[in-house]
Amino acid sequence: MRKGFVFLLVLALVLVGLAGTSAEPSRAQGTWSLAEAAKPYAGTEIRAFFLERPGYVAAQQMIPEFEQITGIKVTWDVTPYENSLEKQTLDFTGGTAQFDVVLVDVVWIGNFAANGWIVPLEKFYKNPALADPELNLDGFFPILLESFGTWDGVIYGLPFDNYSGLLYYNKCMLQEAGFERPPDTWEELLNVYGPALTKDGKYAFALQSRRGETQSADSFMRVIWPFGGSLLKDDFTSNLSSPESLAGLKFRQDLMRYMPPDIVAFDHDETVQALAQGQVAMITEWSAFYATLANPATSRITDCLGITVEPAGPAGRKPALGGFSLAVNSSSSEAKQAAAWLFIQWITSEAKAKEYAERGGVSGRRSVYQDPEMIAKFPHYPALAESWEKYGNAVFRPRFPEWPALSDVIAQFGTEMMLGSISVEEGVARIEAQMATILRDYTAGRLPKLQ
Amino acid sequence: MANLADAVNLVETEQTARHRRPLRINWLALAMILPSIIALLLIGLYPLLFALSLSFQRFLLNRPQNNGLFVGFENYATVLNDPLFWSSLGRTLTMLLIVLIVQIVAGIGIAVLIDSSRWRAVNWTVKTALVIPIAMTPAVVGLLGLLIFNRDFGLMNYLLGLIGIEKVNWLGDPTMAMVAIILTDIWQWTPFAALIMLSSLAIVPHDMVEAAKLDTKNSWTIFRYVKLPYLMPGITAFMIIRTADVLKLFDMPFTLTRGGPGVSTELISLYVQRMGFRIFDMGVASAQAVLLLILCIILARAYIHFFYRTPESE
Structure with missing residues (x-):
């Protein structure tokens, strides 16, 4: 009996141990899903600030999929570039939070960040409930993330529409x-x-x-x-x-x-x-x-x-x-901020990068530019990747x-x-x-x- | 078109001032117009007072930490000592003078031609065609201008080419860029002058013209002494509307030249916008706007004083 009990105990311990080791990685990789993460925010409506350029058209085409997965409703305004700084500045200073997903040109990041108008993204990517384990910030060309995503060492935006x-x-x-x-x-x-x-x-x-x-x-x-x-x-x-x-x-x-x-x-x-x-x-x-x-x-x-x-x-x-990152408006409500983050994380993700590029966007993800199929389709990719990888100058303009x-x-x-x-x-x-x-x-x- | 209403009001107050009746308040009428008065106060007077108060404050949109600090007349001093303000104002006033003269003279010419034409169908068509440029959005007019004045593919250089004139560098040359803006404005607003003059000509009493014809065969004399007096209120209204209009002319030059090359087409409204929404100094921009408003009022009063005559007072 006693032998049998010890055997059972050992067996139980081993099983628990096995379950424990196999549960750890699955919580980190397998069980996080966009649908789960978005559940608390289903029905939330967020508004994005878009320009009339190919990358934004690509995003508009992709939004229905995001809405279907998350139940978050994404609307957008298309503004000419010339008026976009003025329009967003008035939104920030008025505290009206018309836009939850804001657009940050490389030359606005200091302005928006120093005034506290956009949220440091740490708040989201350090929150396991909201951060996609496959976010992989290192997958962006460093120069892009640095120049229009980062101010004073803090990340505020993820590269979305990228230029060289x-x-x-x-x-x-x-x-x-x-x-x-x-x-x-x-x-x-x-x-x-x-x-x-x-x-x-x-x-x-x-x-x-x-x-x-x-x-x-x-x-x-x-x-x-x-x-x-x-x-x-x-x-x-x-x-x-x-x-x-x-x-x-x-x-x-x-x-x-x-x-x-x-x-x-x-x-x-x-x-x-x-x-x-x-x-x-x-x-x-x-x-x-x-x-x-x-x-x-x-x-x-x-x-x-x-x-x-x-x-x-x-x-x-x-x-x-040059280029633009997407950031989260500080004046938006907590729910809208989280929903906005989920959208930004998704649209700039490695998983979506190829589709985004095929629809006309210019992704900031390195992986797309190493894909032979994509290089065959877009012959300017090697020159583009070379410019960002080797010659990028974050302070091209202050x-x-x-x-x-x-x-x-x-x-x-x-x-x-x-x-x-x-x-x-x-x-x-x-x-x-x-x-x-x-x-x-x-x-x-x-x-x-x-x- | 709010401008038109303002101008007509001005003209009317001048008239009623001359035959003042004892004041009797019609409460029903007052109640009925009250909602629109309140709306006007909210969207007209409130922003004006707000701008006035801003003009005495430090107010930088992109450095909001010390905003709201009372700085007295400092913003006004900045504006008055700014050579760019004066040069853009000078540019605007020069343009105003040119377009007013051309548009009034051409407008009267077109109106007299239509008025003396006997074919109704032609009259109707021309009158309809006249409305088209006025109805167009100024920003679109500016974009059209970009195509028309393009050096290589533009319509203007094509037409000039037909009569053997070399390509003109319309938008890349400081003087010609200003000419392009003035031509565009003349194209868009001369029809408005023509329509106003046409309606003024319609009120010239027919028997008076007939009587004058017995005295002289000279049609210039008839125009000058019989018809022109009836045109003067219309001309004054047109001048007031266009003055306000040119002082705030923004969309068309912004899309056509964006104030360039250099500052050669930077009109005062472009400069105020630049101060407010590029440099984000709302205090100085408000001071500029207030000064412009004062200038506009002075000019309007001057026009009424010097040009406005009712036909009876001639």
């Missing part, structure tokens, strides 16, 4: 002029490709330079970095009058000989159209425009389209970096709340510089004068020097 500058070129025009490959450096583009490709009313290059963020980010900053310049020194005083920054800006003036004469009126659309219609041979534009240029309905050069990384300058390759004001000043004098109504040196001097006022709280030490 790429060099798009018209292979046929280049071949006709005797070039077998695109230019590797900016100097080569200016000195070799420029003169050869500018003829018969066509131009070698177009750099979108319309007044606004296009001038300050796409044009002005794009020529400063590759030449070793930068906007600010470490002490937040201007670095624009350094020889390197000036060299970049002067390079842009030289390049104007090979650009359409109304280049200061070119926004993204005009620039992409100029390449798509065969008016110019090369442009440096955001990765998102691949869809327009590769589509026969919107482009005449689909067969001639070539894509590579942006040219290198004397200081190396410094392509433009991300503090003062950037919009600074951007406006740069946009104004930047275009005047290009028009030749003021010299490069004079333009820089005027930007510096206003920049000193805008950033005085930093230089005087009243604000932490974060960008």
Whole structure:
């Protein structure tokens, strides 16, 4: 009897032990499910802030699946980019919480985070009830998560709509002029490709330079970095009058000989159209425009389209970096915050990344760019992944709340510089004068020097 | 169109002021208009007073920590010492002067042509066509302008090309960009002038014109001394409406040039918007708006003083 009892006891212990060891991992991986996590929030309605760009259309197509799994209702507003900072700022300052899922441009993260308008995501990803065990934050390109997801070491947003500058070129025009490959450096583009490709009313290059963020980010900053310049020194005083920054800006003036004469009126659309219609041979534009240029309905050069990384300058390759993360509004109710997090986690997840990309989005997940099937479908992926993996520059534009004001000043004098109504040196001097006022709280030490 | 109502009210108060009757309150009428008065106070007066109070405060939307601090006239001093404010105001007033003259002269011309035409079908068609530009959303007009004034594919350069004129760099050249904005405004609002003038011409008494024709064969003289006096109230109303309109003209230039290249097309409203929603300094932006309102009132009073004449007072 006693033997039998001991045997049973041992057996029971072993069984309990086995059950215990097998239960541990299943709680971590197997039993978490989106449907379970969302149960307390079924019926909650959340509103997302979207733009009219391909990635957001992809998300809209995917939302019904999320709603079906979770019972959370997701609605959205589509706003033009130009009004989106203003609209969201008014929502934040008014505390109206119209949007639970907010959209954070790389240059707004400091503004939104420093003012406490968006929730640090720790609150959710450290909560086992809400965090998907397969969230895998390391699966994002680090540069993307850092530049438009993180402020002062804290994660606020997950990369959703991701951009890098790429060099798009018209292979046929280049071949006709005797070039077998695109230019590797900016100097080569200016000195070799420029003169050869500018003829018969066509131009070698177009750099979108319309007044606004296009001038300050796409044009002005794009020529400063590759030449070793930068906007600010470490002490937040201007670095624009350094020889390197000036060299970049002067390079842009030289390049104007090979650009359409109304280049200061070119926004993204005009620039992409100029390449798509065969008016110019090369442009440096955001990765998102691949869809327009590769589509026969919107482009005449689909067969001639070539894509590579942006040219290198004397200081190396410094392509433009941009993009948006999705974040949670601090003014939203707790339930809506949790629901918003579940949506953000799901739409940016590794599991959904491929579908998102196939529907036209540009995922921030590394895995998609290593998938041979996807590379075959999207030939610009290697250049894109290379730009983010090797050349990413998180402070391509400063991300503090003062950037919009600074951007406006740069946009104004930047275009005047290009028009030749003021010299490069004079333009820089005027930007510096206003920049000193805008950033005085930093230089005087009243604000932490974060960008 | 609220502007039109305002302007007509102004004109009417001037008239009633001249033949003032003893005050008798019609309570029923008052009760019936009360809801709309309350609505007007809420959406008209409240924001105005709010902006007025903001203009005396430090109010930065993107640095909200010290907002609400009373700063006296500091915001006004900032505005008045800002060369960009004065240059954008100067640009706006220059544009106002040009469009007012062109639109009134062209509007009268079109109205007189329609008025003297005998084909009813033509009149009706032209009148309908005149409404179309006015009815268009300014932002859409700006977007259309982008297509029309495009240097390479634009309609304008195509038409100029037909008569042998070289491509004009409309939106990339500071002067031509301003010309493009002015042309667009003239295109959109001349029909409005024509319609106002047309309705003014309709009230010119027929027998007066007939009588004048007995005295002179010179149609200019008849226009100047018989018809023009009837047009003056309409012209004054048009000037007031358009002045307010140009001072707050935003959508069309924003979509067409966004104030560029450089600051060459930065009208005052674009600058105020930039101050409020790019630089996020609501205090200074409110001070600018209040100063603009004052300017608008002064101009409106001046127009009434110098241009407004009832036909009887001529």
